[in-house]
Amino acid sequence: MTTTHDAPPAYEPLPEDADLWTAKIRRKLVRALPPDRMVPDRQPAYLSSWIYIFGALTMSALAVVIITGTLLALEGPAWWHLSTVGLFVNSLHLWSVELFFFFMVIHLWGKFFMAAWRGNRTLTWMTGVITFMASIGAGLTGYLSQTNFESQWIATQAKDGINAIGAGAFFNVLNFGQMLMWHIMILPLAVVALTVLHILLVRTKGIVPPFEIASPEGGAHADATAETAGVEG
Amino acid sequence: MFASISLALGAIFNLMGSGHYIHWGFVQISVANLLVIVLMVVTFFAAILIPFRHKSGGKS
Amino acid sequence: MSKNRRFNPDRDVNPWKGAYRPYDIAKEVTVCFIVVALLVIVLSALFGSPDVKSVTLKSWSNADRVDFATTAIAELDGTSGTATYGAPYNNVAGSGQKVGPVSLVNLMGVHIPVNPSADFVINPLTTVTGQPALSKALATFKAASPAQQAKWEKAYEDAVAKAKVVNNTLVVPAGPYGPVGVLIGELTSMATSGALDTSIINSSGFYSTDYTKSLLFVADSGYLANKGAAEHLSGDQWGMMNGTANYPGQPWLWLYTLWYQVPPFSTSWSANADALVWAFMMVLTALLFFVPLIPGLRSIPRWSRIYRLIWRDYYKGRV
Structure with missing residues (x-):
C-alpha cells in the first residue's frame, strides 16, 4: 500500500464540489500539512544525536504537567494541604514542572547551537521562545496558586516588578482568584496552543540540516543563492 | 486505602x-x-557526546 | 525574499539531498512519555513537595504583637509600605518607578484602590459592636482635626517602639496618644483572635477570591520579611529563583534575579530597580526572540563549533 490513509474515502471528491468551503479548507489543510510530513517514517541521515529527543522529552513533561494539574483541579486548590494523596499529586505536579523546564532549556541550547532557525525556520524559533515565556508565566501563577507561605511571599515580591512596568493594574498577582484562572485556564491554553503550533512548524519544515562545509565531492556551497535556500525537504 | x-x-x-x-x-x-543547573549542563553535554545508535544499524 | 540574496550560512540552507533513515517518531514520543512519567513518580516518592503554612494576621499578631502594632500604626498614619506605595493602589506624590523619564505605573494610574488607614484599621474596627470604649475612641478620632490625629499617631509610634508583651497582652507605655492607644490595642486583639482576617477578607462580601488587601497588610510587617529572609527568598538573596526549604525553585529565573544583585541595578539605579530590570529583561528577551534575524548573534552557533559534535557522524569524512 502506498497510500497514507488507512481507509479509502467513501467517494471520490467530485469536481462540481470543489467550490464548497469545506473542500477548499480540506485542500488547504492537506497542502499545508501533508500527512507524510506530519508523521513521517524517515528522517534525514544527519539526525544522529541524543540532543534531538529533548523536544519530545519537553512535550512528555508538559503532558505529565497537564495530567497532574487536572488531577489537582478535580479536588480544588486547597485539597493538597489536607490530604496525603493530594500532597503526592502536588509533588507529581511540581517535579513534572521542574523536568519540563529542565528539558525545555536543554532543547533551547541544542537548537541554538544547531542554529535551527536556518532555512525559513525563524517562526519555529520564535514560537519556541514565546512558549518558554508563557511557561514562565504559568510557573509563576502556579506558585501563586499554592495558597501557602510561598504564594504569599512570591505574590508580595512579584507585585513590585509587575507594577513597575504598569502591568499590575490589570494583572494583580495579589488576587488569588485571578491568578488561579490564569494558571489553570488562560496560560495552559496558551502553552498548549503554542506547542501545537511549534510542532506543526517543526514537522512542516523538517529538521534543520547541518552547516555546509567542504564535502568530499566538491567545494562548499558558499556561492549558492537564497533561491534554493530554505526550500529544503 | 488511598x-x-x-x-x-x-x-x-x-x-x-x-x-x-x-x-x-x-x-x-x-x-x-545549583544541582539542577549542574545536571542540566551535564545532561546537555551527555546528549551531544554519547553516541546515538540507530536501531536500523546502518551507518549512512 | 530577493532572489539573488547571497547565501548566508547563518540564515540559509541548501535542500537536503542526502540519505533518509527510518526513524520511529511515535515510538520516540511514547518511550519519552513513559520515561518522564516514571521519573516524575520516582522524584515525587523520593522528595515530595514543600508546603510551608501561610501567614495569617492571626498567626503574625500572635507571634509578634509589637510588630503587629508597629505595622498597624504605620498603616493608620500613612507611613507604611502600602500607604506610601502609590499606583496602582493609591495616589502618592513622587511615587512610581521610572525607566528614564517614563513611569509606566503612573501612566496606568490607580486601578486597585487601597486606603490602608481605612481598609486595614478604621473599617475593621467599625464592624466591632458592644464595646463602648472602642466606639468612643473611634468617634473621638474621627472628630479630631487631621493635625490632632497626626499628633496622636506620632506619639503612639514613639510609645510602641518601647512596647512589651506581658501575659500575651500588648503593653504600650503611657503617652499623649489620645484614642489611638485604644484603636491599635483593639485592632491587635481583633488580629490575635482571627477576627481581623475575616473582617478584611470579607469586606467585599461573603465570597472572596481576592487577597490583595490582606497580603499588602501582611507584607508591610517585619514578620513576613524576616520569615522570607530566613528561607533565602529576599530579593537581594537571589530569592526569586529559590524555593522554600531544600527544594529547587524556579532556577529558570536566574538571569532576572541576577540583575538585582549587581551594579548599577543594586546601587545607583536601586530606586527604580524593578522597572529597570524588567525593561532590561524585555530587551534581552527580544534579543532571544529575534536571534535568527540579528547578524553576529546568529553566527555564534557556527563560531562555537558545538555543531561539529552534534552532527559528527555527518561530518565524518568531510574536512
Missing part, C-alpha cells in the same frame, strides 16, 4: 529542613538549584 498507598509513596528524603545555600562573592544559590 492514604496507605500515598503513605507508601510519601517522600523518602525529607527536604523540609532549613535550606542549604552556597555563597560565592555576590552569588548566592541554593544547593538544590
Whole structure:
C-alpha cells in the first residue's frame, strides 16, 4: 500500500464540489500539512544525536504537567494541604514542572547551537521562545496558586516588578482568584496552543540540516543563492 | 486505602529542613538549584557526546 | 525574499539531498512519555513537595504583637509600605518607578484602590459592636482635626517602639496618644483572635477570591520579611529563583534575579530597580526572540563549533 490513509474515502471528491468551503479548507489543510510530513517514517541521515529527543522529552513533561494539574483541579486548590494523596499529586505536579523546564532549556541550547532557525525556520524559533515565556508565566501563577507561605511571599515580591512596568493594574498577582484562572485556564491554553503550533512548524519544515562545509565531492556551497535556500525537504 | 498507598509513596528524603545555600562573592544559590543547573549542563553535554545508535544499524 | 540574496550560512540552507533513515517518531514520543512519567513518580516518592503554612494576621499578631502594632500604626498614619506605595493602589506624590523619564505605573494610574488607614484599621474596627470604649475612641478620632490625629499617631509610634508583651497582652507605655492607644490595642486583639482576617477578607462580601488587601497588610510587617529572609527568598538573596526549604525553585529565573544583585541595578539605579530590570529583561528577551534575524548573534552557533559534535557522524569524512 502506498497510500497514507488507512481507509479509502467513501467517494471520490467530485469536481462540481470543489467550490464548497469545506473542500477548499480540506485542500488547504492537506497542502499545508501533508500527512507524510506530519508523521513521517524517515528522517534525514544527519539526525544522529541524543540532543534531538529533548523536544519530545519537553512535550512528555508538559503532558505529565497537564495530567497532574487536572488531577489537582478535580479536588480544588486547597485539597493538597489536607490530604496525603493530594500532597503526592502536588509533588507529581511540581517535579513534572521542574523536568519540563529542565528539558525545555536543554532543547533551547541544542537548537541554538544547531542554529535551527536556518532555512525559513525563524517562526519555529520564535514560537519556541514565546512558549518558554508563557511557561514562565504559568510557573509563576502556579506558585501563586499554592495558597501557602510561598504564594504569599512570591505574590508580595512579584507585585513590585509587575507594577513597575504598569502591568499590575490589570494583572494583580495579589488576587488569588485571578491568578488561579490564569494558571489553570488562560496560560495552559496558551502553552498548549503554542506547542501545537511549534510542532506543526517543526514537522512542516523538517529538521534543520547541518552547516555546509567542504564535502568530499566538491567545494562548499558558499556561492549558492537564497533561491534554493530554505526550500529544503 | 488511598492514604496507605500515598503513605507508601510519601517522600523518602525529607527536604523540609532549613535550606542549604552556597555563597560565592555576590552569588548566592541554593544547593538544590545549583544541582539542577549542574545536571542540566551535564545532561546537555551527555546528549551531544554519547553516541546515538540507530536501531536500523546502518551507518549512512 | 530577493532572489539573488547571497547565501548566508547563518540564515540559509541548501535542500537536503542526502540519505533518509527510518526513524520511529511515535515510538520516540511514547518511550519519552513513559520515561518522564516514571521519573516524575520516582522524584515525587523520593522528595515530595514543600508546603510551608501561610501567614495569617492571626498567626503574625500572635507571634509578634509589637510588630503587629508597629505595622498597624504605620498603616493608620500613612507611613507604611502600602500607604506610601502609590499606583496602582493609591495616589502618592513622587511615587512610581521610572525607566528614564517614563513611569509606566503612573501612566496606568490607580486601578486597585487601597486606603490602608481605612481598609486595614478604621473599617475593621467599625464592624466591632458592644464595646463602648472602642466606639468612643473611634468617634473621638474621627472628630479630631487631621493635625490632632497626626499628633496622636506620632506619639503612639514613639510609645510602641518601647512596647512589651506581658501575659500575651500588648503593653504600650503611657503617652499623649489620645484614642489611638485604644484603636491599635483593639485592632491587635481583633488580629490575635482571627477576627481581623475575616473582617478584611470579607469586606467585599461573603465570597472572596481576592487577597490583595490582606497580603499588602501582611507584607508591610517585619514578620513576613524576616520569615522570607530566613528561607533565602529576599530579593537581594537571589530569592526569586529559590524555593522554600531544600527544594529547587524556579532556577529558570536566574538571569532576572541576577540583575538585582549587581551594579548599577543594586546601587545607583536601586530606586527604580524593578522597572529597570524588567525593561532590561524585555530587551534581552527580544534579543532571544529575534536571534535568527540579528547578524553576529546568529553566527555564534557556527563560531562555537558545538555543531561539529552534534552532527559528527555527518561530518565524518568531510574536512
